[in-house]
Amino acid sequence: MLSKRLIACLDVREGKLAKSVRFVDTQDIGDPVEKAREYYADGLDELVFYDITASSDKRRILLEFVEAVAAEVFIPLSVGGGVRSVSDATDLRLAGAEKINVNSAAVQRPDLISECAHAIGAQNVVLSMDVLRVPVSDATPSGYEIVINGGRTRMGVDALAWAQRGEELGAGELVVNSIDADGTREGYELNLTRLIADAVRIPVIASGGAGVPEHLHAVLTEGHADAALVASMVHFGDYTCSGLKRYLHAQGVKMRMRW
């Protein structure tokens, strides 16, 4: 059977690894290529590279990073940040990204998902969604709303409906990122993750809030996630990829234990 995946997210800002707390006050914490190399050697299953500046003048920097990482890191590499068109996606693929993450631009123009799926294969298109907990309303019956632009703009779109729409449009995988939990280290939003994982037939990657290994265990079991995304936990040296995987394995979660 498939193993659950441990995925590390590297947020890159102007060439430096950054980590946000609730999407504000980012701080630089090192060289992303070095971190990628370290995690790969330590058993990481997949790497996500996110350019949080993602403005057009910075795209060259992102592509160079992807190339540098892809030359040394032989696990699936997923890249996102500012993907607005099929040509953005194919540029990143040529640079060495396996999967392309779309986020804000897809909310504004959902056809971007189907266009990318057609161009690079549905399995390579990851719909990354930033989700805010809100009161239940007609517009947001699930009690979760889609936000964009790094959490700054509320879209009035229900998160559950958007996940299902994304699957229909051809997304091969979902990243469900809780804005409420992001950077808090208090645990993933289990309710949100399970709600979405149970409603789609594509893999769900839980994101936002991991602080201790027990949080990963909870989201991969009770949360029904296929993969757990970590950032702060490993970036600041509190935990290692291999240590997290050993813990999960010991708890009975199927993990890839040889690398």
Added chain:
Amino acid sequence: MARSVIVDYDAGNLRSVQRACREVGLDAVISSDPQVVARAERVIFPGVGQAGSAMVTLRRTGLDVALRHAIDAGTPMLGICLGLQISLERSEEGDTACLGLMPGRVRRFALDDPRLKVPHMGWNEVRVVQPHPVLDGIEAGDEFYFVHAYYPDPATTAAVLAVADYEREFCCALGLGNYVGVQFHTEKSGRVGLDLIARFAAWDGRFQPPQETAC
């Protein structure tokens, strides 16, 4: 001069395969030229995408004939993912007639458990069921990275080299003569995947299933 060639037929990103080859010291060129493929010292036939459109491209470019020449000439060939699938005779994906470099068919996963997702995507254990020089060194518990909705079903079980489990066992590596194919993305499978490419780079292209040599 004959060299190692990665077959380019507009089916996915070949540079990740090239990078993995380079990492293990195999200098492979990416080429869509049938002459280059037909005369290659060894051939890597990767690919992702759809069987039907891949076959259209292969026929239009003459690469189908070139691949057949390479197989008949005894050139060591490694099929990966879609490259492996279209090396067989027929695929259920769009009911497509394929290259027929290897006897067998390609089937879609038909799973009973509705919670199991198709495509089968992620890391899964590969279990070697028949020794082969290219797979020699894969140990119990070694996992490789898969992304696929269809799997190979060779005509003879003697060609099945390795299996993986997704509700039920399926063939994930097969080989006959100078051809070896893997369903997983060995170029994205970390050290164990790179080791497989390194062994392919050193392989002379000779393999006979023991069942056939026994009598």
